Amino acid sequence: MDTILSIVGVSKTYASGHRALEPVDLDIARGEIFALLGPNGAGKTTLISIICGIVTPSTGTVTVLGHDAQKDFRSARRAIGLVPQELSVDMFETVLATVKFSRRLFGKGPNDAHIEQVLRDLSLWDKRDAKIRELSGGMKRRVLIAKALSHEPEILFLDEPTAGVDVALRRDMWKLVHKLRAAGTTIILTTHYIEEAEEMADRVGVIDKGRIILVERKAALMKKLGKRRMLIALQAPMTAVPADLAAWNLALEDEGATLLYTFDSENEDIPGLLAKLGTLGIGYRDLETHKSSLEDIFVDLVEQKDAA
Ligand SMILES: Nc1ncnc2c1ncn2[C@@H]1O[C@H](COP(=O)(O)OP(=O)(O)OP(=O)(O)O)[C@@H](O)[C@H]1O
Ligand SMILES: [Mg+2]
Incomplete structure (x- = not known):
């Protein structure tokens, strides 16, 4: 397998003493869609945050395209687009400025055609001059996705991409994920919904109480457990x-x-x-x-x- 991301012995105990993640070993193949399924508090966001270099692991290493996610944070992070679970955008900026700024943060030169395409794919082009605070909750989520795609990342993380969004956005999301996959992007998403994993994933990992219980190809899992x-x-x-x-x-x-x-x-x-x-x-x-x-x-x- 052409490994794009490698997780070895990664565990996390938060400063509070809470053990959020038991040691995880996981390889992600280039171009695959991997769904991490688990209930509230299972450790999904913790794992994603460690891979993206936002949370420091207690043990273990993460390698992204050959870069150590901690020691070589900037190179590793440049390859990654992250759509966080929580809203994190400047409310007073416009949609277009926010997404363009995000691209610059990763050291990429301007590419207006790419930005326009991303905004069109997310039905945000008509809203490009609106201030973020003027958008509905679902539209704000779309802006987070546009931001994550602004610098053309090779690996995209979607942390609960469709929690609290309507059917239309969910469908758009699924369409976009399939389109990105066709273009070669590797995608890792977390979800509570088996339907979502079923719709999108090639492989599924089930996580509960900080432990990855199983990792299997979706078809095999659905056959076994569905x-x-x-x-x-x-x-x-x-x-x-x-x-x-x-x-x-x-x-x-x-x-x-x-x-x-x-x-x-x-x-x-x-x-x-x-x-x-x-x-x-x-x-x-x-x-x-x-x-x-x-x-x-x-x-x-x-x-x-x-x-x-
Ligand atoms: N900064 C923190 N300090 C202490 N404990 C934390 C911190 N962040 C998360 N936790 C705890 O770690 C555990 C795992 O949390 P995490 O956010 O990774 O779960 P999750 O699987 O993403 O859940 P959800 O489905 O609700 O998003 C939870 O018990 C949570 O309370
Ligand atoms: Mg979470």
């Missing part, structure tokens, strides 16, 4: 699951009023089940399907770990 459920609201309640339906993984809920079908991508057979319900004369009022959430996946992972 359980789905279908709730079938019955016209008449049942006392037991009929023996004729033993081929499907079924259970009764709501005092027999709902039939719960659990399956994964390997053994999904909704058409077969519905056809069988038809032949058995079992009527239903409503169907609802759910994908397992990250939360469910965590529970599964923790149970697996406890059982091992």
Whole structure:
């Protein structure tokens, strides 16, 4: 693998004594999209901040394109664009000035065509002369992304890119990420949402309580952990699951009023089940399907770990 970023033995204990990160070893390949999934407080922002040289690790080293992220901070940082989780922009500047200034900070010469393209990609071009404080929250997030892309970084970090943004921005984000990837940018994002990892990532790392529990290619992870459920609201309640339906993984809920079908991508057979319900004369009022959430996946992972 053509490694663009290498993390070796990186851990963090904050001055407060809080242990935020157990030692992490992780290599990121050039051009991949890596999603770091984990609940609040898992250590995602801590890890990203260490890679970007904002937080000092307690142990370990980070190498970005051959540069040590601490000893050779400026060279390492130049290769990186960071969209932080928290808003951090000068409210009184205009959008265009903010993004242009950000590019200069990284020692890059002016490139108005690039800046215009970035602002257009983020639907900010019409707002280029507006002051940041005049923008809505979602637009401010777009400005953070534009800033991070201003100096044409090879590696882009997105820390919770779609937390609290509307569907339109989420779609734009996903489109932009795919476009950047096609242009060869390596992308590392954090998220709470499995859907987001599913939509964008090549590889997924799951982090919980400062420990990376697993790192796997997305396809393998979804196959292994992506359980789905279908709730079938019955016209008449049942006392037991009929023996004729033993081929499907079924259970009764709501005092027999709902039939719960659990399956994964390997053994999904909704058409077969519905056809069988038809032949058995079992009527239903409503169907609802759910994908397992990250939360469910965590529970599964923790149970697996406890059982091992
Ligand atoms: N500057 C700090 N000083 C002390 N503790 C900190 C500091 N920053 C973060 N922590 C703690 O470290 C742990 C990990 O925090 P971190 O921000 O990395 O989590 P996260 O996975 O990004 O969470 P979220 O999903 O809420 O953004 C938390 O328990 C947090 O309270
Ligand atoms: Mg965070």
